[in-house]
Amino acid sequence: MIPALLELRGIQKIFPGCIANDDIDLTIAPGEIHALLGENGAGKSTLVKMIYGVLRPDQGEILWRGKSVQIDNPASARALGIGMVFQHFSLFESMTTLENVALALPAQNLDLLRAQLEKTANEYGLKLHPDRYVYDLSMGERQRIEIVRCLLQDPKLIILDEPTSVLTPQESDVLFETLRKLVSEGRSILYISHKLEEVRALCGQATILRGGKRVDNCVPAEETAQSLAEKMIGRRVEPLQNREASILKQKRLIVSNLSKRSDELHGTDIQDVTFTVHAGEILGIAGIAGNGQTELMAALTGETGPPQSGSIEIETQDVTAMTPMDRRQLGAVFVPEERIGQAAVSNLSLVQNSFLTAGKRMGFVSAGIIDWSAVGAYTGHILDRFDVRATGQNALASSLSGGNLQKFIVGREILQAPQLIVVSQPTWGVDAGAAAAIHEQIQELVANGAGALVISQDLDEIFSLCDRIAVISQGRLSTPRPAAEITTEAVGLLMGASNHASGDVLANA
């Protein structure tokens, strides 16, 4: 019998206050794509960090080709033949592809390396230009640099952390071909994801973690997405109810020819964006991260000042030059992408965080004095209605898990009974139960006549939640189309569109 490439036995890792990994076994055979599944906080990252030598296990044994090994640091992991592609890329934006690859390897001749890079890239179908600067590259291209960089060290085991979270569906298909080629050469892949359909299509084995423990080991192809989700979450999942859209004539948000420069170096400028959100509808904006979503959100809230050109109307009032507070007074609420530090302040209590955006609109201030007992009652209402698990109203925002904090933030905004809600990445990193609750609340608000704009990278979310869909790519927005009339493929093409031709692709799709 061929020994397993990598075997973990009884791995345990304890952090102050939590057992991140408890008695975990994992076996990866040569030439296998092995999925590591689990919700946020299930212990996937901790486990992977121990395999890659970033952390050391407190207990348990790691066997590499049948021999017990100790992996002290990433360098010794690489020396064994373990490579890793992180979810967050470690690339220097102001350097070229070739320079970034060279930095990660021992010093060598650049011309030689260029030849090597091109050869490896061609062999695995990874299109790359050695001399292009990274800031100019799409997320998919950046990921290819990371993969090539990893492959140049000839790894036997490649760890991929949520590789498709930054890719269009088409780019994902290209990646899967590359991965299948790699395993056909006898390499193994440890594939971390929570996209269950792609795990079913791609992976031969799956290990499922929940709450730091290994709960199951299965062959994904023999399961359904539903059954995998239930193993991950530990209970039944109700699919999202389809909602009868009753789009009204009334316009909640009108954005016309909006152009705004990004505040960030290498950020994406918003160019000539036009759309309308009606009462009773959810408009979805799909797109890969970094295509202007953050800038669009900031332009809508007004927090980065007035745009260079174009106009924004909330409840048919021109708000282009208004402050965030005045826009909220008109009935708009916002849930930004960053929870800690933007939507909420980590070292403030939940009561204080309620006041942050609800204070003025809900009338908690008179003559400059805050009525904290009224804010407390409001906060209690949020915690009850939205099932926020916290030790109480005075718990610090930083003490809540990601999903609970997001429920709190969404609750804080929805309970203000807005006419318009703008939400960015509503369920990113949120567990399935909380995600369903957040979706339901947005739907209920809209059913009562509000308008909603949902900006999300998650196509499943966009398609299940939204009545009309537009795609943002390089700061430009396609013409919104009814969800029933477009396909995932068409949206994917628009997401990857580098030379934008407005809604044409959709029109022809």
Next chain:
Amino acid sequence: MPLEMSLLTLEARATPSVSAAWLSPLLALTLTAITGAAIFLIMGKSPGIALYIYFVEPLTSWSGLSEVLVKAGPLILIGVGLSIGFRAGIWNIGAEGQFIAGALLGSAPAIFFYESVNPLILPLMMLLGILGGMGWAAIPAILKARFNANEILVSLMLVYVAELLLIHLVQGPWRNPQGWGFPGTRMFPDAALLPVFFAGYRIHLGTIIAIVVPLLVWFALAKTQFGFQIQVFGSAPLAARHAGIGEKRMIWVTLMIGGGLAGLAGVIEASSTIGQLVPKISPGYGFTAIIVAFLGRLHPVGALLAGIAIAVTYIGGEGAQISAGLPKAVTGLFQGIILFYLLAFDLLTRYRLTRITISKNAT
């Protein structure tokens, strides 16, 4: 060949304890006393007696207590103003300059109307003192709000401008014509001096103001929307922006409060204990108040207590010069040691020291 290195490193604590945050000033003061004892020993003085003169004797008599409170006044006023700015992350280091600017503008009525008996001259002086400090702080405010210039550097450099302006005025245009050529303005008329309350003691109206202001600021920070905005702006600027708390407004408001209170302290100092403008109207109050703000945990009531504690070292220092023959520099030394220990304890409440081993594979 693997190379093993052992290093000390700082690791963030999961939950910094709240009680430790208030314990660290007390520990810092205790360790300062111990270090002080060692220094006195090296200097050949009896540590017991020297420490007694420094830290206890000022508090053993009514006149000593009165002197401590009078000395604490400007430290408290400036320290409270700085606390507000520091909470918001606006680092006004130039309170000394704003103190002098307040003293200059606030003293102008007393110098130009040196025979005035009008009781309104005093409120006018206080108002001008506040405006003088605000005006001086407006320079870093406008440069930061418009051009994002670093307020630490701008406000600090303006201290020296203010000092030179003061020296120029008291030696030139504002010099007392009957002063035998000594640098200094005319003595202020009685109407321009802050009233004292107890015969034989120097406690004056300004001392009372310095005790009331921290209480008002405490209320404002805890109960008002403005206090909340300062807290949010200081701990999460992006959240502040998202919630519509304007950055420029916070820069202006915090610098105006800090500058205004420093200016008020300046004119109070000129119109009480000194009674005129002299080249050296401040023994570094504006800088020492930075220690007061941090020792008081950026809390207004904390600044009140810290101001009194630091004032004890000033008064004790004067006593030590007279009765124990210790150099004046020891006072500054003590203040420096307090800040040093305080910052060290603050670091250790938020981080712990751990030893890590790095092994480096030579390739």
